[in-house]
Amino acid sequence: MAGRVWKFGDDVNTDVLAPGIYIKLPLEDLASHCLEAVEPNFASDVQDGDIVVGGVNFGMGSSREQAAQVLKALGVAAVIAPSFGGIFYRNAFNLGLPAIVSNEIDQIAAEQELKIVLKTGVIENITTGKQLAGEAVPENLMDLVEAGGLVPYLEQKLNKKG
Amino acid sequence: MGQSIAEKIIAKAAGKKTVQTGEIVTCAVDLAMIHDSGGPRRVKPAMEKLGVGVWDPAKIVLVSDHFAPCTDAESAAILKLTREWAAEQGILNFYDQQGICHVVTPERGHLAPGMFAVGGDSHSPTGGAFGCYMFGIGATDMLGVLVTGETWIKVPETIRINWSGQLGTGLAAKDMALKMCATLGMDGGGYQAIQYAGETIRNLDMLERMTLCNMAAELGAQAGIIEPDEVTAAYVEAAGGTPGDWRDFQSDQDATYAVTHEFDATNLEPQVAAPHSPANAADVSAIEKAEIDQFYIGACTGAKLGDLKMAASILEGKKVAKGKRLTIAPASSQILTQATKQGIIEILLDAGASLLPPGCGACAGYGVGVLAEDEVCLASTARNFQGRMGASSSKVYLASPYTVAASAVTGHIVDPREVL
Incomplete structure (x- = not known):
């Protein structure tokens, strides 16, 4: 996959991704408030296929999976960070949003174009021509990516059984 | 090689003798705890799509707490859906508007040492106080558990945190938790398992142990756990649960720890975390005397x-400062009953506090008592991310109930030992 970069700092938390006061609203309304506390234009300007690059502990905090779901709903294709909040990381894959661990995000800037190979974790910075290392997505999570998330994965599994 | 308590519980749930850290295993879930926000309303559509019901209604605890009681038509609809789903799925343990899941679940005897449990909420590590391996997962992850009774886990390393020394007067587990956030950071737990140990921990009652395990979430750990002892067994038994073979769930002498951190409670000062992170915690003496609009005592924490x-020990015979508000949301109905019988509620109300119904209240900005633009709150809750308790420009400081109550009397942040 390839896309344009939005770059954020460390500790982007679930309350700024999916603010609690809007959590009972329909997903598209909640999504319109995604990251507004730190980047007011994000929800309106983000485009299909864009890639969010964050600092350490991206998605820390709540278990609310809307934090990953709003990114997906806004068209974000993948999230890259040196480390993720553990629950967010699981949620992202369950919803079909790949999360890639990479310690080389200092070589990525906003607006640049990236290409990611999930199986190996290799990130190509198309803008600079540099190849960056990331962690390969574990096999059990690649199964989820390929199915499009946990629900379609379970659907396939249950149908096979049936 | 020895195993830690976390490894022993995971191995048992995975049907293996031992597990290796870093290994991905599938575990049978002993208990799945869900609430009104991340539960029925989120899993119902997918369950209908899959055409399946829950794997075992007896192993599910459902608690309505985030939107309870409802504040508008939207939250009313969420609670209505929650009740209908509970009836459809035959959920035996449904606690509707009885308090917060992390507190209601153990106080009704559903947790016991050695259990492998998941909760649809990030503060689920609270269950580790009871010697359970309990962690938070999102709604779709929970859906997987509800229909299969299983989940996967990457066996975590165990991080040992030893506490020695005696806590001083006016100090609490909350101060210990904030101190750890300041020292280790919000990713200090690295999504591994934290085991709290040492004499200070042994001397804490179950409620204080819950506070510590609860805030393992703020340390970025998957779970926080305390080896069960007589104190644990007595609580579980009194709650109507079965402590079982709790002596089997202790870390081996030669268990391997990723790292061992040492903390001393002896000279610990009350801690206050400035906005917008628990990791901003510092000694109260080092915190600027910020003006506060709302003082909030609430949440599972x-x-x-x-x-x-x-x-109450602070507020007895005192009044909340003029022009300020102290809002209190007891964590459960059972707590409210006990606090009423013990005269605690009367003391709080006499001091000028306003009482909210048991539930998550304003903590996550879902319920009543939220903040307006630019308002500042001092709260006994776990988390103070930007905008969490209401408007995005509002600010939250975190502290112990002692510090919140004492500061409510003066109107600004103070060392509770000056008021006691």
């Missing part, structure tokens, strides 16, 4: 019976 007692 900070409104258990012990927390209300702490607040």
Whole structure:
């Protein structure tokens, strides 16, 4: 996959991704408030296929999976960070949003174009021509990516059984 | 090689003798705890799509707490859906508007040492106080558990945190938790398992142990766990649960720890975390005397019976400062009953506090008591991310119930030992 970069700092938390006061609203309304506390234009300007690059502990905090779901709903294709909040990381894959661990995000800037190979974790910075290392997505999570998330994965599994 | 308590519980749930850290295993889930926000309303559509019901209604605890009681038509609809789903799925343990899941679940005897449990909420590590391996997962992850009774886990390393020394007067587990956030950071737990140990921990009652395990979430750990002892067994038994073979769930002498951190409670000062992170915690003496609009004692972290007692010990015979508001949301109905019988509620109300119904209240900005633009709050809750308790420009400081109550008397942040 390839896309344009939005770059954020460390500790982007679930309350700024999916603010609690809007959590009972329909997903598209909640999504319109995604990251507004730190980047007011994000929800309106983000485009299909864009890639969010964050600092350490991206998605820390709540278990609310809307934090990953709003990114997906806004068209974000993948999230890259040196480390993720553990629950967010699981949620992202369950919803079909790949999360890639990479310690080389200092070589990525906003607006640049990236290409990611999930199986190996290799990130190509198309803008600079540099190849960056990331962690390969574990096999059990690649199964989820390929199915499009946990629900379609379970659907396939249950149908096979049936 | 020895195993830690976390490894022993995971191995048992995975049907293996031992597990290796880093290994991905599938575990049978002993208990799945869900609430009104991340539960029925989120899993129902997918369950209908899959055409399946829950794997075992007896192993599910459903608690309505985030939107309870409802504040508008939207939250009313969420609670209605929650009740209908509970009836459809035959959920035996449904606690509707009885308090917060992390507190209601153990106080009704559903947790026991050695259990492998998941909760649809990030503060699920609270269950580790009871010697369970319990962690938070999102709604779709929970859906997987509800229909299969299983989940996967990457066996975590165990991080040992030893506490020695005796906590001083006016100090609480909350101060210990904030101190750890300041020292280790919000990713200090690295999504591994934290085991709290040492004499200070042994001397804490179950409610205080819950506060510590609860805030393992703020350390970025998957779970926080304390080896069960007689104190654990007595609580579980009194709650109507079965402590079982709790002596089997202890870390081996030669267990391997990724790292061992040492903390001393002896000279610990009350801690206050400045906005917008628990990791901003510092000694109260080093925190600027910020003006506060709302003082809040609430949440699974900070409104258990012990927390209300702490607040009452400060507020007895005193008044909340003029022009300020102290809002208290007891963590459960059972706590509210006990606090009423013990005269604690009367002390709090006499001091000028306003009482909210048991539930998550304003903590996550879902319920009543939220903040307006630019308002500042001092709260006994766990988390103070930007905009969490209401408007995005509002600010939240975190502290112990002692510090919140004492500061409510003066109107600004103070060392509770000056008021006690």
